[in-house]
Amino acid sequence: MSLIKIFEVTKTYKAGDGVVDALKNVNLEIAEGEFLALMGPSGSGKSTLLSILGGLNPPTSGKLIIDDIDVYALASERLADFRHEYVGFVFQQYQLIPYLTALENVMLPLAITSRPGREQRTMAQNVLDKVGLGTKSLRLPNQLSGGEQNRVAIARSIVNQPSIIFADEPTGSLDTKTARELLELFQALNRDGLTIIMVTHNKENLEWVSRTVYICDGIIVPTPEEA
DSSP states (O other): OEEEEEEEEEEEEEETTEEEEEEEEEEEEEETTOEEEEEOOTTSSHHHHHHHHTTSSOOSEEEEEETTEEGGGSOHHHHHHHHHHHEEEEESSOOOOTTSOHHHHHHGGGTTSOOOHHHHHHHHHHHHHHTTOGGGTTOOGGGSOHHHHHHHHHHHHHTTOOSEEEEESTTTTSOHHHHHHHHHHHHHHHHTTOEEEEEEOOGGGGGGOSEEEEEETTEEEOOTTTO
């Protein structure tokens, strides 16, 4: 069953006196429960596609349908609610607040909910336990390793119990061992039912995913095996 569908998506940016097509009439379906990699060279359009899929960047033309919802037809307030309900984001730069503890960073997405503070803390502690940081919940980001900070970012992305995780080069700044641990965590979350879409340029990451989509010059191209 397709959870995500994009139809004829084009994204155009102004560049001086001209325009650049970051994406050109892209069509793609992603099944519920997939662990999908978006792969391509720098400037290929993969991060643009990820931001469109995540409801952050409206296409110039085309449609994004998630769970039968026409995402970019939503009013701006409803779109924000949709993102909060459906998606979590993990970025290469973890974007943790340096003066908040790991627990407080994970609680941030819950701040706009009506849940009582005690429930928010319990939910945040539970996901920190899930990512293996339950005993370090009161540490500040600078008291954690890079891999641990990444796990805090992942915990923050799943605390709202979203259906989809979007990860943009999450292993880009990690050493090989830490990257492997992160991908093992993603794989475990995927087994629990999360749909995960990950941008990567590292071919070694592809052994962890269920499908790879290759992008070049703004279009989806055949996999090396199909070419």
